[in-house]
Amino acid sequence: MVPEISNDSKREVRDMSKTLQIANKRSSWKIAKDLPTSFLYAAKGLKYAFSTQRNFRIHVGFALGAFGLSFFLGLNKSDLAIMTLTATSVLVVELLNTAIESVVDLAIGKRFHPLAQIAKDCSAGAVLVASISSVLIAVLLLFPPLLKQLGV
Numbered sequence: 001m002v003p004e005i006s007n008d009s010k011r012e013v014r015d016m017s018k019t020l021q022i023a024n025k026r027s028s029w030k031i032a033k034d035l036p037t038s039f040l041y042a043a044k045g046l047k048y049a050f051s052t053q054r055n056f057r058i059h060v061g062f063a064l065g066a067f068g069l070s071f072f073l074g075l076n077k078s079d080l081a082i083m084t085l086t087a088t089s090v091l092v093v094e095l096l097n098t099a100i101e102s103v104v105d106l107a108i109g110k111r112f113h114p115l116a117q118i119a120k121d122c123s124a125g126a127v128l129v130a131s132i133s134s135v136l137i138a139v140l141l142l143f144p145p146l147l148k149q150l151g152v
């Protein structure tokens, strides 16, 4: 049987989460004042990843190549949607990997720590898994029409 939660407890949890939200906002060095400013910060993140992360540039190159080939081969809408999801998911994971690396470096600096190693290795592993799956999907979707186009 699920124990009943009193209204007082619910109110307490609501108040606490409100206080935490305010505290979180206040502890941030700078807060985006509106939506365009939030987009600007996101664009800055993309610019940072593109200019500093070789792997991110490689993934962008592959994504553009795959899109070009998809349009050239006339992939149908659902295949194009799958290609889009696949290519962007690799970029998203790569961005998160960059964020995790930065947070780990912020927390520990140049010191060695086994947990920092686990965080970075798992994060890199996530990029690898996403990349392998995107290559598999690209091969599955692009090879048949490509072979047809080449008359093989």
Ligand SMILES: Nc1ncnc2c1ncn2[C@@H]1O[C@H](COP(=O)(O)OP(=O)(O)OP(=O)(O)O)[C@@H](O)[C@H]1O
Residues within 6 Å of the ligand: 053, 055, 097, 101, 108, 109, 110, 111, 112, 113, 114, 116, 117, 120, 121, 124
């Ligand atoms: N502070 C640390 N403590 C322990 N091991 C670390 C630490 N920093 C890095 N490492 C190890 O070194 C590896 C490489 O770290 P790095 O920060 O260069 O990540 P990377 O995956 O090479 O970065 P990128 O994604 O930019 O290529 C990590 O995967 C981890 O195994």
